[in-house]
Amino acid sequence: MTFPVFDLHCDLLSYLIKYPKADPFNTEKIACAVPFLQQGNVKVQVCAIYTDVRSESMQLGLGQAELFSDLVRKYPETFYSYQPDSDLKEPKIGIFAAIENAAGIGNEEAKWSEIYRQFDLILEKVGQLAYISLTHHTENRFGGGNYTEGIGLKDDGKKLLEYMSGKKIPIDLSHTSDLLAEGIFNHISSQNLKIPVIASHSNYRAIWNHKRNLSDEFAQEIVRQEGIIGVNFLRAFLDNDVPERLFEHILHGFEIGGEKAQCFGADFFFTKDFPDKNRHPFYFPLTENASKYPSILEELNKNLTEYQLQNLASENAFHFYHKLHR
Template sequence: MTYPIADLHCDLLSFLAAVPGADAFSKDQIPCAFPWLQEGEVKMQVMAIFTNVDQSSMKMAGMQAEIFYDLLRKEEKTVAMFDSDFLKNHTSDDRIGIIASVENAAGFGHEKATWPEIYKQFDRMLATVGQLAYISLTHHTENRFGGGNYTEGIGLKEDGKRLLDYMVGKKIPIDLSHTSDLLAEGILNHIDRHNLHIPIIASHSNFRALWDNKRNLTDEFAQEVIKRGGIIGVNFLREFLDQNVPERLFEHILHGNKMCEDAICFGADFFYTQNFPEESRQPLYFPLAENAGKYPSILESLSKTLSESHLKKLAFENVFNFYRNLWS
């Protein structure tokens, strides 16, 4: 069973920036290599600009933005910019539509950066990549903007409020996938208090009701994303599904589909695994979802439970509709 696939998160850019000899076309190196994406019928792929919280964050983010720019020009037979024009013409274009995102706003400003430097970095990166699919203020840890998903009791900081204010009018969603619960609450409260027009998504998150992990959304936050017209991308990592039961992936998808069939989509979170430091988490993916070539078989398994219209929404329509509405 094949449908076009839209996926809200992979880490191909940080792989190309940081790994010696990295090859975007090598199926042996990374599970979101272009041949895997093609095999899985992926039509739209978000590529995250990921950085750690350190002094090199702005440099690394800028480098990944340039890599994205170069992919569009050097690999134009394989990829095209995912934008309004691509959405209009995607049925007649065999290429993969790609768009960048920012995973960790430390890429806009390290801890000692001034606000003029942050604004300049933001504007330069946006000009380089053309558009951003979303911005995550944090990753796992704390930064100047707020608390990451593994930091208890740290919410939205003053710098986080200032960055949200700067996003207004740019049609860039804010992503709740890597927030602490207190940061997610702070983001929603700040947006509501000041009536900011900033869309809310969760790009690559599962459901805490099914698997108790801080990276997963509570149903309360999932409902907030849904209420605000956002989308939720299901993550394929074992750590956030269930350590031992592969089929739990389908349960997370069905849980999201039951909440709102117009919001659930894919956010696989494929990245370079060969230098991953935590042995206990290996293998990082179950075989049924270990690379981007697995989408057709995943949909085939779900076809026993979901109707064709629901499968199409999950596969690509919810993502395409979200960005079509956002950019209209």
Template sequence: MNTETPARLPIIDMHCDLLVYLTDVPGAMQDNVEEIGCALPSLAQGNLKLQVMAIYCATHAGSTDYAKKQSEAFKLLAEADNNLTPVTGPDELQLALQANTTGMIAAIENASGFCEEGEPLEDGFKKLEKMIEDVDRVLYIGMTHSLANRFGGGNYTTQGITRDGKMLLDYMHGRHIAIDMSHTSDALAYDILEHIDKEKLDIPVIASHSNFREVWDHARNLPRELVQEIVHRNGLIGINFLRSFLNTDEPEAIFEHIKYGFANGAENAICFGADYFYTADEKYADQQPFYFPDLVHAGVSYSYILKKLHNQLNEAQLHKLSYGNAQQFLERIWAKP
């Protein structure tokens, strides 16, 4: 395992599943570096200055209760005597980048977390408001996960947006919450952009933890046209560390994705979205290992990446990748009236 020193630059990462681990795994502990790559000691070692904590659920009965447990876990982390500090605006972000702690902010991965398939949409929006109140701020919302729900098609489907999906976008207008494309079908992604343009909605666009399909042909990776749309809209693209989305056989494929982004117009959009989650569940046995050895946890991965890229990207580009692009994006969307 890589034992590099902590990353020399501050790191902002757009996606991890610590909240799922803490609420779903019996005996889960926030400092268990053996079980999850974003355990708190690893975040501190990796010089994480802001870690986005996803509230995730699959689409099934009880999904909102499952997500509620995670929003409560976020509150407990924010209130505990640990190395985490909530970030809810530009001032807190500036402090987090200079502090010896890790900032944290919540996001929603799958809108089924606040609205189940059979309940009135208005009730779902009330649950969303309560979730935002509980965690103080939500950075982004992903409509779907891998499959389809009432809002649209996930990344393993070909379905586009539904009426409820359009209503969710209308709800998000002007609320300083980004729409996340990381788990949309291609059809849903383009439908989202079309509705935003047609209705002139003020909604930032990101792909919080996705790589490039031109480098590795996988449904979870972004096609060229969607990359161009996100870049055109001043969005973010968070590089995912999972082996399945990089190249299952090539340990250094992550550098090809990063360099592709810089070479194809995404220099001001590219950032990190490592996607660390609990991988010891037996149902995932056929997909092991999930991460290449140098990317197994936050304490070593960012340092490894920056060191390897030191002679391939210039200093300004390394700053953009590490934290600069994400910082500018957050400050821009939060500064709007």
């Protein structure tokens, strides 16, 4: 089943900034290497600007925004910068930047004038942003991450949301604590902010109970607000032992009303230097690299119509971003 694919999350940029000689074409190194993306018929790949919470996070953020434009400049036959309001440039791959952890916009010490300047500078370098997530696993000045239960939306998080409003940039709930997700929904509605809410690379707690996965309550609220949700391919978030749980997560997304929300958000990153050995292997063979989308869609053809498969593979994401940038 070959459908065009729009994937909502990979960490190619953080790999490239850590290993400046790394080759985005090398399939031995990263599961979203270009040949895999081509085999998987990936038409748009969101590339996250990722950083953890540390004093150099703003340099790392800006460095990855520069690497994003370098990819287009160095490999003009392969990549172009995806514009939601323009046609695709097939057979090239459209890359679309996103920010995973607002530490890349503002470290813990930065003044607000510096944060606004960094925000504008990154946006200028990458053109558009597919989304911003305020946090990653840990806490920062904006709020609480996945593993910091009890820490919600802070005043700086509110201020950043207010700056995002009306700029056609979604907020991503994939790395929030539950309290932060709740705070984001509340602040957007109480202040009437124009910010769509998505979960770029998250599965469902109803299928696999993990802090990185979404409760049905949050997933349904995203669906109700016409946001999108990308299914994550990592073993830890699917089910440690059962690869086929992937299909249950996707079908659950459809069942909770997300037929027009469910997308892919594979989450391929450089795993070779990851310290926690319990996480190995990171991916089941079923989802081990970006060439696997056609076989995954083939398997889902037992449960979903061709129209539904097409929506899942890319149409839901295309529709979401077209509407936002119209």
